[in-house]
Amino acid sequence: xxxxxxxxxxxVVLLAGCSSGGAGKEPAASNGNSGNSDSGSKAExxxxxxxxxxxxxxxxxxxxxxxxxKNPDAKINIVEFAQAxxxxxxxxxxxxxxxxxxxNIVLIEDYRAQxxxxxxxxxxxxxxxxxxxxxxxxxxxxPTSLDGKQYGVPFDSGVTxxxxxxxxxxxxxxxxxxxxxxxxxxxxxxxxxxxxxxxxHMITLDPNDLGLIRMIIQSAGSWYVSEDGKTPDLANNxxxxxxxxxxxxMMEANxxxxxxxxxxxxxxxxxxxxVTVPTGNWITPSVKAEASQSGQWAILPVPKLPxxxxxxxxxxxxxxxxxxxxxxxxxxxxxFLAETFGSDVDMYQKLLTDxxxxxxxxxxxxxxxxxxxxxxxxxxxxxxxxxxxxxxxPRVNYGIFTYAIEDIMVVEMQSYLxxxxxxxxxxxxxxxxxxxxx
Amino acid sequence: MKxxxxxxxIRTKSNLTGWSxxxxxxxxIATFYFYPMAQALxxxxxxxxxxxxxxxxxxxxxxxxxxxxxxxxxxxxxxxxIVQVPIMIILALFISVLLNDSKLKFRGFFRTAIFLPCVxxxxxxxxxxxxxxxxxxxxxxxxxxxxIIGEPIQWITHPFWAKITIIIAITxxxxxxxxxxxxxxxxxxxxxxxxxxxxxxxxxxxxxxxITIPMLKPIILFTSITSTIGxxxxxxxxxxxxKGGPGNATLSISQYIxxxxxxxxxxxxxxxxxxxxxxxxxxxLSILQxxxxxxxx
Numbered sequence: 001x002x003x004x005x006x007x008x009x010x011x012v013v014l015l016a017g018c019s020s021g022g023a024g025k026e027p028a029a030s031n032g033n034s035g036n037s038d039s040g041s042k043a044e045x046x047x048x049x050x051x052x053x054x055x056x057x058x059x060x061x062x063x064x065x066x067x068x069x070k071n072p073d074a075k076i077n078i079v080e081f082a083q084a085x086x087x088x089x090x091x092x093x094x095x096x097x098x099x100x101x102x103x104n105i106v107l108i109e110d111y112r113a114q115x116x117x118x119x120x121x122x123x124x125x126x127x128x129x130x131x132x133x134x135x136x137x138x139x140x141x142x143p144t145s146l147d148g149k150q151y152g153v154p155f156d157s158g159v160t161x162x163x164x165x166x167x168x169x170x171x172x173x174x175x176x177x178x179x180x181x182x183x184x185x186x187x188x189x190x191x192x193x194x195x196x197x198x199x200x201h202m203i204t205l206d207p208n209d210l211g212l213i214r215m216i217i218q219s220a221g222s223w224y225v226s227e228d229g230k231t232p233d234l235a236n237n238x239x240x241x242x243x244x245x246x247x248x249x250m251m252e253a254n255x256x257x258x259x260x261x262x263x264x265x266x267x268x269x270x271x272x273x274x275v276t277v278p279t280g281n282w283i284t285p286s287v288k289a290e291a292s293q294s295g296q297w298a299i300l301p302v303p304k305l306p307x308x309x310x311x312x313x314x315x316x317x318x319x320x321x322x323x324x325x326x327x328x329x330x331x332x333x334x335x336f337l338a339e340t341f342g343s344d345v346d347m348y349q350k351l352l353t354d355x356x357x358x359x360x361x362x363x364x365x366x367x368x369x370x371x372x373x374x375x376x377x378x379x380x381x382x383x384x385x386x387x388x389x390x391x392x393x394p395r396v397n398y399g400i401f402t403y404a405i406e407d408i409m410v411v412e413m414q415s416y417l418x419x420x421x422x423x424x425x426x427x428x429x430x431x432x433x434x435x436x437x438x
Numbered sequence: 439m440k441x442x443x444x445x446x447x448i449r450t451k452s453n454l455t456g457w458s459x460x461x462x463x464x465x466x467i468a469t470f471y472f473y474p475m476a477q478a479l480x481x482x483x484x485x486x487x488x489x490x491x492x493x494x495x496x497x498x499x500x501x502x503x504x505x506x507x508x509x510x511x512x513x514x515x516x517x518x519x520i521v522q523v524p525i526m527i528i529l530a531l532f533i534s535v536l537l538n539d540s541k542l543k544f545r546g547f548f549r550t551a552i553f554l555p556c557v558x559x560x561x562x563x564x565x566x567x568x569x570x571x572x573x574x575x576x577x578x579x580x581x582x583x584x585x586i587i588g589e590p591i592q593w594i595t596h597p598f599w600a601k602i603t604i605i606i607a608i609t610x611x612x613x614x615x616x617x618x619x620x621x622x623x624x625x626x627x628x629x630x631x632x633x634x635x636x637x638x639x640x641x642x643x644x645x646x647x648x649i650t651i652p653m654l655k656p657i658i659l660f661t662s663i664t665s666t667i668g669x670x671x672x673x674x675x676x677x678x679x680x681k682g683g684p685g686n687a688t689l690s691i692s693q694y695i696x697x698x699x700x701x702x703x704x705x706x707x708x709x710x711x712x713x714x715x716x717x718x719x720x721x722x723l724s725i726l727q728x729x730x731x732x733x734x735x
Binding site: 084087088091094095097115116118119120121206207208258260261264400401403404407408410411412413414415432435436 | 487504680682699700
């Protein structure tokens with residue numbers, strides 16, 4: 001018995017040793033990526049995490065090339081992870097209190113940015129003296145700054161457009177101009193006719209993803225939470241209510257082709273199953289992937305809300321920005337971002353021509369690449385259009401609970417579609433969100 | 439320092455040797471099992487986002503009781519449990535009895551074929567199922583070409599059919615696994631018992647219900663407990679086939695824990711509370727199953 005006790009005590013002592021090692025915060029702990037500790041040195045090695053090889057990783061490679069020309073000693077490692085993996089790794093890494101294995105620069109989606117900045121104070125570097133916030137599109141500053149300090153380097157714009165199949169629209173007896181600057185009610189009416197005449201669905205939606213709702217409410221300067229980013233704003237949100245009603249109308253008009261995930265979404269576009277795709281400009285490479293449809297597509301501004309007065313034909317979906325983590329090497333990392341994504345207008349032209357990435361640096365929009373016509377989209381200067389819409393996107397505070405609230409909204413949307421009263425649905429969502437976000 | 443010979447008796451020495459053999463294992467288990475369990479319990483009393491955690495006592499447990507999403511996840515998990523586990527157990531029993539028949543040809547082949555799903559990766563088979571059951575997937579086109587259904591069933595995007603899809607998937611994946619337990623138990627039943635039954639004129643069905651099932655009772659208990667635990671921890675299938683949707687219609691408790699930790703703003707305290715609720719449920723259910731089916735001493 002004594003031995004069991006002794007053994008138990010040994011374990012306790014061992015465990016105490018373990019816990020004291022793990023529990024303490026050590027923001028300046030040694031970093032696995034950099035061998036030496038003089039963080040000011042330009043020769044240091046930095047690691048960057050991002051997702052999407054065709055878009056973000058490709059952009060990073062261009063930035064790396066641009067930076068290496070001026071700083072040949074810098075060693076930059078670019079690591080690709082799925083976005084969900086990055087979120088998991090960041091959360092677990094930051095929570096465990098050890099910064100080993102974390103990257104120097106990380107890409108974070110704008111909807112999630114505040115949740116990281118606020119949940120892990122001191123884990124990200126204040127870049128206010130490295131970049132100027134006013135150099136970037138206005139609506140990007142909300143998610144990337146906290147308490148007046150600029151933490152993120154705004155990148156991917158997320159500005160939306162309505163991608164339209166011209167041939168289907170014409171088959172149904174419309175011209176492309178009939179779809180310019182319309183509202184969602186007109187959109188549905190046109191959709192019904194197109195469905196009847198061509199048999200094609202107007203839009204493809206994933207019932208688990210309310211991206212369309214987010215787009216619609218942001219176009220009216222509204223969000224799931226009120227200005228403070230904390231109080232759920234669902235029960236009395238006129239724009240949200242209208243968006244919900246339009247969503248149901250679309251479903252009932254039978255103009256929606258359901259998809260269950262991203263690959264089916266893309267397949268529906270490329271197979272020619274849908275007539276319009278209202279979504280972020282980042283879809284352009286995927287639309288163009290089906291080369292046989294060249295010339296059949298056009299990009300128009302997204303529809304607006306028919307009843308909400310301040311709704312505009314410009315909104316945002318997704319989009320992400322770069323953040324520097326507070327670990328050794330942060331100087332080099334901040335310098336890298338400042339010199340590339342933070343200011344390099346020429347590099348932005350290359351980003352556009354090579355990979356079709358539209359950034360949010362205002363100065364870059366004056367560049368030549370922005371006014372290049374795109375033959376795939378009937379010779380339109382699509383990027384110029386996107387850049388112009390970017391300037392009109394209403395600025396909202398996403399807060400830190402976007403996805404938690406959206407999961408509640410998805411459930412209420414299902415009940416609403418099945419006949420629940422709209423006001424009751426939003427009221428129930430409000431009550432649940434309040435319980436969730438305290 | 440004194441030498442061993444001088445200080446320790448042979449008995450103490452052999453005891454020490456014994457302990458030193460298991461010491462590493464004990465330390466490892468304590469560090470990697472018991473320490474995290476204790477930490478998670480402590481964590482479940484804290485609230486906050488990310489690393490801003492504060493001790494709030496029973497708050498999380500009170501929240502749990504009024505959390506609609508948790509209730510939905512719990513209900514879904516129990517639907518899987520109540521519908522899927524009995525189907526699977528009965529199916530596995532039935533197949534194992536068929537495959538135990540010594541007159542059956544290609545027994546080895548059939549056994550392997552039915553066991554094979556268990557060696558596939560959870561994620562890989564889930565992804566395959568998602569494509570099989572897509573609106574324009576193989577299952578729908580098959581059913582339509584056979585004129586069983588008129589228009590495609592929304593397997594993944596309809597709340598009811600999504601649950602059915604998950605149940606079909608886990609049944610496919612785990613039936614063979616349970617079958618193996620029954621097969622090995624059947625080998626241990628003396629064939630003379632069946633012989634005697636046949637001589638007494640018992641039908642095959644009677645033999646099955648009066649001999650096979652009672653003889654397999656401990657194994658049935660074992661498989662139903664492991665299946666219960668497995669179902670309560672269901673994650674991969676739901677995550678990969680439906681992502682819990684549409685509208686939480688297929689959400690499982692494990693996926694809710696994942697969502698709370700990683701999909702939403704990280705709330706590790708509450709996620710730990712939900713995890714402990716699974717522990718409590720599994721313990722209660724296992725006790726119940728032992729009481730209902732277990733042997734009385």
